[in-house]
Amino acid sequence: MKVIVTAVALLALTLAAPAFSQMTDMPMMKGHGMGHGPMMDMGCMDRMGDMMGMCLQHAEMMGLTDDQLMKMKPIHSEMQKKQARFRADLKIAEIELTDIVEKQDFDLDKANTAVRKIEGIRTAHHLDMLKSMKEMRTLLTDEQFRKMKTMMFMKSDDKNDE
Structure with a gap:
């Protein structure tokens, strides 16, 4: 009985894995993380870069000094x-995982290793990104930080209206 249940479970996983890997190509799945909440959503990572780019774009409006700009540009470039x-x-890691699970009798240990690699x-x-964000924010005054947050909030409202 255990053998049958195990075989059915493996069959279900084998058939479902390619479907789930294809779901990431669907428009509604773009920008969504793997269910780890908003901080693990890769869209959040993009917003960190947006924040830096926005600071540089609106340097005059934010009141950034030349010294601040000189320090921010390399941080932004590295990011x-x-x-x-x-x-x-x-x-690449996702392609490697797909290659592993496409086989009918795939190696579960290899799949686990590939998933852990992706999460790593x-x-x-x-x-x-958090380190870069922290480094960038330490360059801002309290007033500049408030202006940046206001701009980010307005930008996210614009994206929600689309």
Whole structure:
């Protein structure tokens, strides 16, 4: 009996895995994380980059000094590079997972390792982005930080209206 239940469970997982991997290509699934709440949503990571870019774009309105701008530009550039590397690494890891689970009798240990690799990539990226965000925010005065938050709030309202 246990053998039958195990076989049915594995069959269900095997048939479902390719369907779930294809769901990430669906428009409604774009920008959504894997159910870890809003902080693990990759859209949140993009908003961190938006915040930095917005500060640089609206430097005069925010009252940023030349010294602040000189310190922010390299941080923003590094963040953009890290974002590009993250996307590439994540895509490769997801392809590797798909390659593993496409087989009828896939190796569950290999699949577990691949999933952990994906989560490790996401976690490392999230921590990198938080570090950059913290570094950027320490350059802002309290008033500049309030202005930045107001701009981000207005921008998110604009996106919600679309």
